[in-house]
Amino acid sequence: MKIMTALMSGLLFGWGLSLGGMTQPAVVLGFLDIFGRWDPRLAFVMGGAVATTALGYRWVLRRPQPLFEDCFRVPSLRHIDGRLIGGAALFGIGWGIAGYCPGPALASLGGGSLSVAVLLATMILGWWLAARLLPAQRNLVQPASKDHRRTS
Amino acid sequence: MHMNPFLVATFGGVLIGLSAIVLMAALGSIAGVSGIAGSLISGGVSGRAWRMAFLLGLLAGPTILWLVFGDSGIGVPQVGLPWMALAGLLVGVGTGIGGGCTSGHGVCGVARLSRRSLLATAVFMVCGVFTVYVIRHLLGGL
Numbered sequence: 001m002k003i004m005t006a007l008m009s010g011l012l013f014g015w016g017l018s019l020g021g022m023t024q025p026a027v028v029l030g031f032l033d034i035f036g037r038w039d040p041r042l043a044f045v046m047g048g049a050v051a052t053t054a055l056g057y058r059w060v061l062r063r064p065q066p067l068f069e070d071c072f073r074v075p076s077l078r079h080i081d082g083r084l085i086g087g088a089a090l091f092g093i094g095w096g097i098a099g100y101c102p103g104p105a106l107a108s109l110g111g112g113s114l115s116v117a118v119l120l121a122t123m124i125l126g127w128w129l130a131a132r133l134l135p136a137q138r139n140l141v142q143p144a145s146k147d148h149r150r151t152s
Numbered sequence: 153m154h155m156n157p158f159l160v161a162t163f164g165g166v167l168i169g170l171s172a173i174v175l176m177a178a179l180g181s182i183a184g185v186s187g188i189a190g191s192l193i194s195g196g197v198s199g200r201a202w203r204m205a206f207l208l209g210l211l212a213g214p215t216i217l218w219l220v221f222g223d224s225g226i227g228v229p230q231v232g233l234p235w236m237a238l239a240g241l242l243v244g245v246g247t248g249i250g251g252g253c254t255s256g257h258g259v260c261g262v263a264r265l266s267r268r269s270l271l272a273t274a275v276f277m278v279c280g281v282f283t284v285y286v287i288r289h290l291l292g293g294l
Contacts, residue, residue: 014213126244
């Protein structure tokens with residue numbers, strides 16, 4: 001059941017990216033090009049996704065635990081540091097060069113483009129390097145806590 | 153059939169939101185693509201099977217659309233191979249050390265009103281806009 005549910009979740013994600021135009025780097029770069037011919041579609045995708053998730057999480061995180069696991073593994077880190085900002089900055093630069101973030105890159109692999117496969121390969125190399133150079137911080141161990149209920 | 157592109161984009165976003173809700177409700181996990189894929193690479197986590205299944209679904213989604221509707225929605229790369237390779241490396245390292253990407257920080261984190269995710273999202277958006285500005289309007293394209 002875990003595997004079938006995760007597969008379904010992945011499919012929904014892939015369909016959403018495709019319908020939203022996010023598997024077209026031209027649309028993504030068009031969104032980032034606010035000083036040129038701006039394509040606002042990505043904002044609608046993000047808006048729809050954030051609003052849906054926010055509503056759904058309010059309901060889900062009120063439950064004692066997920067269906068198939070012992071607890072909700074919601075990120076517990078709270079502090080702002082150079083790692084967060086520097087990482088996001090490097091990601092933004094890479095995103096602006098080619099117009100692919102991790103989800104759309106993976107979802108675009110089925111299109112059979114060699115250069116998408118190369119981008120995915122260097123992305124995997126990047127994750128490996130990041131994990132070696134800066135091991136993961138303690139995170140994702142916190143059961144749903146007060147701060148998630150604050151909004152409800 | 154012509155549908156309003158913004159309506160279609162919003163519907164796409166709602167599907168992504170449903171995906172995130174399903175993953176949290178069933179497996180208690182954030183639907184962050186870089187986190188899920190990255191934890192498979194760094195190893196040592198339980199739940200490898202469902203993470204693989206999620207990524208497989210993500211990969212298969214557009215292909216299924218192509219089989220059913222004749223259109224996968226997959227577009228062509230806009231820059232040459234060396235730039236694609238560099239972009240992939242920056243995205244991998246950046247999301248690896250920054251702890252998330254457009255889905256983990258941008259969708260799930262912003263939906264939780266996480267201060268870290270709101271800041272990370274603002275930073276990668278601004279850096280993306282700046283990069284496109286430099287490439288398109290200062291350098292005249294790659």
